[in-house]
Amino acid sequence: MKLQQLRYIWEVAHHDLNVSATAQVLYTSQPGISKQIRLLEDELGVEIFARSGKHLTRITPAGESILKVAGEILRKVESIKQVAQEFSDETKGSLSISTTHTQARYALPSVIESFMGKFPDVSLHMHQGTPMQIAEMAANGGVDFAIATEAMESFGDLIMMPCYRWNRSILVPKGHPLAGHSAPTLEEVAAYPLVTYVFGFTGRSKLDEAFKSRNLTPRVVFTAADADVIKTYVRLGVGIGIVATMAIDDELDDDLVAIDASHLFASSITQIGFRKGTFLRGYMYDFIERFAPHLTSNMVNKAIKCHNKQEMEELFKDIELPVH
Secondary structure, three states, X not given: OOHHHHHHHHHHHOOOOOHHHHHHHHOOOHHHHHHHHHHHHXXXXXXXXXXXXXXXXXXXXXXXXXXXXXXXXXXXXXXHHHHHHHHHOOOOEEEEEEEOHHHHHHXXXXXXXXXXXXXXXXXXXXEEOOHHHHHHHHHOOOOOEEEEOOOHHXXXXXXXXXXXXXXXXXXXXXXXXXXXXXXXXXXXXXXXOEEEEOOOOOOHHHHHHHXXXXXXXXXXXXEEOOHHHHHHHHHOOOOEEEEEHHHOOOOOOOOEEEEEOOOOOOOEEEEEEEEOOOOOOHHHHHHHHHHOXXXXXXXXHHHHOOOOHHHHHHHHOOOOOOEO
16 A cells, blocks of 8 residues: 555545546546556455446445545645654745635735745645635645634534634615614614625624524525625615625725624624644744734644533633634
8 A cells, every 4th residue: 555545546536536637636647546546446455436437436435434544644644744844944834724705805914914924935825715615625634724704613623713703794875774873673674685695604694593583584685705795786786785894994895884783693703723633833823823812822732632612612711802
């Protein structure tokens, strides 16, 4: 069994069983990958992939178990490389982050600017997606950090730490009936068509819970993952917007009226997560603390030692999270 063979089956499984696409990513040949997969299956005495002719059609039950262990081995190998890099040059390396548009556009720019100023030789890669995709990328080892509000609890392999609280604002065009209301009721908001986040994005669940608790059925006429897109359709008169308050720019959005909605919806908490067993290099600790100052290296190391959600909550119970 070769490490290269484990890499091949892992990459094929994560490229929709497309051997040709995998070969392009790994800069090798399609026949070479197919041959190594066959050799590994012959050695193990089981099929990892079911086939129809020359095409891979699905992962077998045995393959699912083998791939899980292969992923763990490959991550350990990556950790070994990270350890070596830390000792050879602790200021060089790479950092990959998966996050939502709102975090990338409004919460992270200043953090990344200061981080890159201190670590110019660290290449930073940002991936955007749905909260589920974000958490999955971190759980699979595809990125170092996941930053999101929703879906993080779905993955038990992630160490998740609270970063900050945030809430929402209602956006309406100037002259709208709600523009003069400093504290509209949920019933008044529900009377208008809504433009807001796609379900599963940016604390959308808190919004839905609030309406449900009052037996209200909001008329959501347009959804998007991008706060700037939501604002565009509010300007077009499609409906009133509900967005994260941090996504409102006083200068760029001066044609809209923002109404604080923290009295209507429970606050949400943005978290940063990474896979258990991840070797954190010095600059990774630095990034975490820049994004959430209470997450010092000492606090992060304590979080790593927590065995369950209850211990994690106990660790952070006395921390007053900043509000964005």
